[in-house]
Amino acid sequence: MANIDIFPDVERFLSESKSLFIAGEWVKPIAGGSFTVENPANRQVIATVSSAEKEDVDRAVQAARYALEGVWGRVQPSERTRLMLRLADLVEEDAHHLGQIISLENGKPYTNAYSGEVVITANILRYFAGWPSKIEGSTIPISPRSGAQMLNYTVKEPVGVCAMIVPWNFPLSMCAWKLGPALATGCTAVLKPAEQTPLSSLRLAELIQRAGFPGGVVNVVTGFGEGAGAPLAAHPDVDKIAFTGSTAVGRLIAQAAVGNMKKVSLELGGKSPNIILPDADIIRAAKGAADGIFYNQGQVCTAASRLYVHDSVLEQTLDELRKHASAHVIGPGLDPSTTMGPLVSSDQYEIVRGYISKAIDEGAELICGGKTPDYLSDGYFMEPTVFLDKQEKACIAREEIFGPVVTVMSWSDIDELVYRANNTPFGLAAGVWTNNLQQAHRIAAQLKAGSVWVNCWNVVDPASPFGGYKQSGWGREMGKNVIDAYTETKSVFIDLS
Structure with a gap:
């Protein structure tokens, strides 16, 4: 490189x-x-x-x-x-x-x-x-x-x-x-x-x-x-x-x-829910979901680390996430071709590795990623990682990881979805992907988060307040x-x- x-x-x-x-x-x-x-x-x-x-x-x-x-x-x-x-x-x-x-x-x-x-x-x-x-x-x-x-x-x-x-x-x-x-x-x-x-x-x-x-x-x-x-x-x-x-x-x-x-x-900290409704533009939503978790190696307080996808579009979304994960070029930050650099330190690298290992032990399904590329063993690199844990039973669905690791969960009932999205001690950010304006406003009003993004993620501006609910x-x-x-x-x- x-x-x-x-x-x-x-x-x-x-x-x-x-x-x-x-x-x-x-x-x-x-x-x-x-x-x-x-x-x-x-x-x-x-x-x-x-x-x-x-x-x-x-x-x-x-x-x-x-x-x-x-x-x-x-x-x-x-x-x-x-x-x-x-x-x-x-x-x-x-x-x-x-x-x-x-x-x-x-x-x-x-x-x-x-x-x-x-x-x-x-x-x-x-x-x-x-x-x-x-x-x-x-x-x-x-x-x-x-x-x-x-x-x-x-x-x-x-x-x-x-x-x-x-x-x-x-x-x-x-x-x-x-x-x-x-x-x-x-x-x-x-x-x-x-x-x-x-x-x-x-x-x-x-x-x-x-x-x-x-x-x-x-x-x-x-x-x-x-x-x-x-x-x-x-x-x-x-x-x-x-x-x-x-x-x-x-x-x-x-x-x-x-x-x-x-x-x-x-x-x-945060453990931000990102919600995809069945009427959403799945191509756009999946790209937004990938950018929301893989940007800055997932080391973002607002990382979109909990992805709730409607049953009817789950497989399509997973396919799109695999594409976005595999498209990343992992390498040193000063390499012009790099789109994802290393984690910041040995400590953070070990934390992320530990979460990935524990998630597998707890039954989460590893869709892609989860390891360090062999050719980058000198640094603290981790592949973009996607897990499927439909009922969010693994620790990675609840605890902040601060790495490029997203947990995908499925849903079918919208009221239960909102409950699950809010069932966290954190409340920093949340996202909704939909073409239904009525649903967008309804869900945004119910989410307990300081920032709610609809059909976008991580939009921050000096003129707009930023902060979180709860812890x-x-x-x-x-x-x-x-x-x-x-x-x-x-x-x-x-x-x-």
Whole structure:
């Protein structure tokens, strides 16, 4: 396989030992710790990164507080907009470099890294750059019991210092999901990327520095959960924490926030149902189902991992899924022919392998996939995998896998179908494929999910809220809804009598 040549600037970036970004400067961790980042396509070390500990987190939070109460707190809305637009421009200018960095550390195909992360990151920053001048309070016609003439108005103020812990599956765009509203509202941030994929966040920090943001507005501390993530989540001078990741870690984040009653937003796991009705365009629906589970190697919180297919179109759908699975070209992310890269790490690879083995033991029928191609044994590759488990008795029908594994179930009664689709502790996303508009609206209204897609999958836009029901999270990201998550509302009463 012929890989894309790595840009000289990317080679330079990878070769340099990576420091922490605190108060606008690149600094070494106090304890001097470091760790290596590997390319999951071949298990080779590609960079060495500083490992932050509690003392470094303290420095970063202090820098964020100082900026919040100092220069950043005095910056006008129009200047916040200018800086954010400048950052978006720099992300676009650096797009090909960022795409390679993401592909190397995460494994996803370069084209997906470029179009699915870098371009989207710039769009998110531009969307939120429009918000600083539109965050408004209101005047309220109150009726005091005293009969006094009163003026009551509200103002929106930044919530404060925000801790941001982002995942490895979308290492750049998830930064933008959180930094966008934080910067727009006038907050400051301490960003902790996943230890598997810290490089794109550090590259973004270089661009933040070039854009001219004051020191301390955005700080980046790389490291592990125990050394950096846990101290950040529990820090008494952090006002809000925004986390994207597993439900298990989300519970720990929520517990850590209790100490000083931090504001918390959590975007967690999912086990999303995707429903095909008998009247649907099966060719289109099967392609949507395949894209919904195989994109990003299935490492997507909204992965369409539960596919409910009507009995009458089950065999046709399975045939189409086999075609889409076999059409994927599995390989390194920098190979131009690759359409599916490796899983992100050895740990994730073993988790997916374990689920596949357990599903077979529990009686699920393996339709295709389920193994690593022999010619790719050096990396963490897994074939697109389809199981049939008509009555969803195997664990793969209930538990989040985070890999390219879909479980197909059959159905005949629509009321029972809706019950089965909702019978999960998660509620992040759901999909319906049908040409019957009445059925589409009826089922969408009954599904307990934060996003419902009809005849499409995984449509996300900066202007539209994103988040989950039940154990899929707290709050919403994106859109105008997220502005409330990064602001406090102050009510002011003035006696005019």
